[in-house]
Amino acid sequence: MLTFVLFAAMLGAGGEQGSSRLAVIDRAADFSLTSQDEKTVRLADLRGKVLLVSFIFTTCNGACPATTHRMCQVQGALKARGLLRDQRVHLLSITLDPARDTPAVLKAYMQLYDCDPESWTFLTGSPERVNKVIKEWGMWARAAANGQLDHPSRVFLVDPRGRIREIYNLQFLKAAWVVEDVGLLLRESR
Amino acid sequence: MPRYFGRLGAGVLLAAMLAGVLALWTNLAADAETCLSPFVKRLNRPEKFLYVFCLDAHAKNHDFLAVVDVDMDSPKYGRLLYKLDLGSSGNETHHFGFTDDRSHIWGCSLFSSRLFLIDVASNPAEPKLVKVLEDVPATTGLTGPHSAYALPGRMLFSFLGGRDGDTPAGLAEFTNDGKFIRRLDLPSDAPYMYDVAVKPELNRMVTSSFTPPANYKKPMAQMDFKHFGKELLVWDFRKRQILDRLTMGAAPLECRWSLKEAANHGFTNCALDDSVWMWQGDENGRYTSRKLFSTGKLPADLRQSPDDRFLYVSCFMSNEIQQWDVSDLEHPKLTSTVVPGVQPNMMHVTGDGKRMYITNSLLSTLDHAGTFWVRLAHIGPDGVKMDPFFHVKLNDIAGGPARGHDMLLY
Numbered sequence: 001m002l003t004f005v006l007f008a009a010m011l012g013a014g015g016e017q018g019s020s021r022l023a024v025i026d027r028a029a030d031f032s033l034t035s036q037d038e039k040t041v042r043l044a045d046l047r048g049k050v051l052l053v054s055f056i057f058t059t060c061n062g063a064c065p066a067t068t069h070r071m072c073q074v075q076g077a078l079k080a081r082g083l084l085r086d087q088r089v090h091l092l093s094i095t096l097d098p099a100r101d102t103p104a105v106l107k108a109y110m111q112l113y114d115c116d117p118e119s120w121t122f123l124t125g126s127p128e129r130v131n132k133v134i135k136e137w138g139m140w141a142r143a144a145a146n147g148q149l150d151h152p153s154r155v156f157l158v159d160p161r162g163r164i165r166e167i168y169n170l171q172f173l174k175a176a177w178v179v180e181d182v183g184l185l186l187r188e189s190r
Numbered sequence: 191m192p193r194y195f196g197r198l199g200a201g202v203l204l205a206a207m208l209a210g211v212l213a214l215w216t217n218l219a220a221d222a223e224t225c226l227s228p229f230v231k232r233l234n235r236p237e238k239f240l241y242v243f244c245l246d247a248h249a250k251n252h253d254f255l256a257v258v259d260v261d262m263d264s265p266k267y268g269r270l271l272y273k274l275d276l277g278s279s280g281n282e283t284h285h286f287g288f289t290d291d292r293s294h295i296w297g298c299s300l301f302s303s304r305l306f307l308i309d310v311a312s313n314p315a316e317p318k319l320v321k322v323l324e325d326v327p328a329t330t331g332l333t334g335p336h337s338a339y340a341l342p343g344r345m346l347f348s349f350l351g352g353r354d355g356d357t358p359a360g361l362a363e364f365t366n367d368g369k370f371i372r373r374l375d376l377p378s379d380a381p382y383m384y385d386v387a388v389k390p391e392l393n394r395m396v397t398s399s400f401t402p403p404a405n406y407k408k409p410m411a412q413m414d415f416k417h418f419g420k421e422l423l424v425w426d427f428r429k430r431q432i433l434d435r436l437t438m439g440a441a442p443l444e445c446r447w448s449l450k451e452a453a454n455h456g457f458t459n460c461a462l463d464d465s466v467w468m469w470q471g472d473e474n475g476r477y478t479s480r481k482l483f484s485t486g487k488l489p490a491d492l493r494q495s496p497d498d499r500f501l502y503v504s505c506f507m508s509n510e511i512q513q514w515d516v517s518d519l520e521h522p523k524l525t526s527t528v529v530p531g532v533q534p535n536m537m538h539v540t541g542d543g544k545r546m547y548i549t550n551s552l553l554s555t556l557d558h559a560g561t562f563w564v565r566l567a568h569i570g571p572d573g574v575k576m577d578p579f580f581h582v583k584l585n586d587i588a589g590g591p592a593r594g595h596d597m598l599l600y
Binding site: 021023024025026138140152154156167168169171172177 | 228229231290291293341342343344363365366367369371372390391393428429430431
């Protein structure tokens, strides 16, 4: 699965927008979380990369499997276009259920979905830390009547300057369009 | 599972299951509520609350969001439960729309240009006013916000006028919590705006035409009826660029894409032409328009059934709601007519297509009825029938009378 973090910086009237078709939506909130390999990953350390970010949890039986599967397709498409070669593009998946999704659980989940860890990292952390990230990214997760977590299904595209530039809805997430958008951000940052 | 099935087999099985989940999830969305942005999370249960965007009939008391109990199992069914005070009057509160996650509603004001952000998820029975954007014209250079249309993680608003209240109109994007992102301008020879609708799988967006605030704020006798648009613009959605410009009947209002996946046509009600028109894309990416059928007088709203078979048209000046079968686009058929009361206007059809809520205020400068209400119609094999018992009388509420306009379900 590919997780891209897409940040689009928000432009005020006449601010940073420029002429790009991908508007600067907002600044991506920084975080410091733990990867599936138990390493610390800070968003600030990923500056200079185009990122695709999703929010999922491993026991989800709703949209998350489809999100992860779709991201996997995107990772494959990016690889086929040679866009993963120089490590300027990376995917992130942040858990919505930090209590259950430990690094080991995330690692097993990645293997189940064949996510290539070379360019895709899954993240967790303490509930306080993860919940802060969820909130700052405009996401939420609420207990549903069926024991699952209800949550929006958004995938964020972040540019090398740490700005959210696109937000995708899972239902209309096409690998070809994501590849196009990633390519545009890479060209813009040269 | 046999050992020889192996990792490859497991991967294929998993992919098939995921594809099935995605297909099922997509189909569930397609059979659900209509006339909402496709990016809005669908209601997957029967409705419990009907939100009605209301304005004080005399523009003296504050405008408000009404909450009506529409849970059929509730002892308070059909009653007004709560009024959320919006804190100001004279707004001409008109249309509103959910954010993509259905947690909030953004409400638009045609006169004051205020935008209201309302939390409906924390307590759906008693929504909370979170924020009011007062400086929208200064921020965007636009006035008269009309449609609040959800995009993933943000909102797209159509505006009916420019900074001075006249054309050119435009569109503006905001984050879900109200930070301005960008404005989209219109060409000088197609400067009118009304509604917007996206067909994501085709990467297409359409916008329609009305008249600017400088005109619609006048009493009807003083309005310039030559200062109304008749264009429908077709856009490349991802590039936010206009691809085609179609001429429709005068004042094409609501934009309704066909609900069939990848169907490249849609419908609009032309209020000053007493007709419904359609737009159609071809395999070369070009679009054409034609009149589909004539309606009653002043078709003010247009709704769809979830199976894409029927269109519902409210005829504001002939007091009727028409149901049209458009399964054969060469031979649309009027299949049912109902008279809910004087000047029916906004409609809201439920996700199962069996109920339609109706209000009866268009614009305070155009209304001619003295009595305002929320009513319910049932839709079945024998057409549209009024519920004789469901009747929220907006003249009789505390602080009333009030004009009810747009509606959403929770």
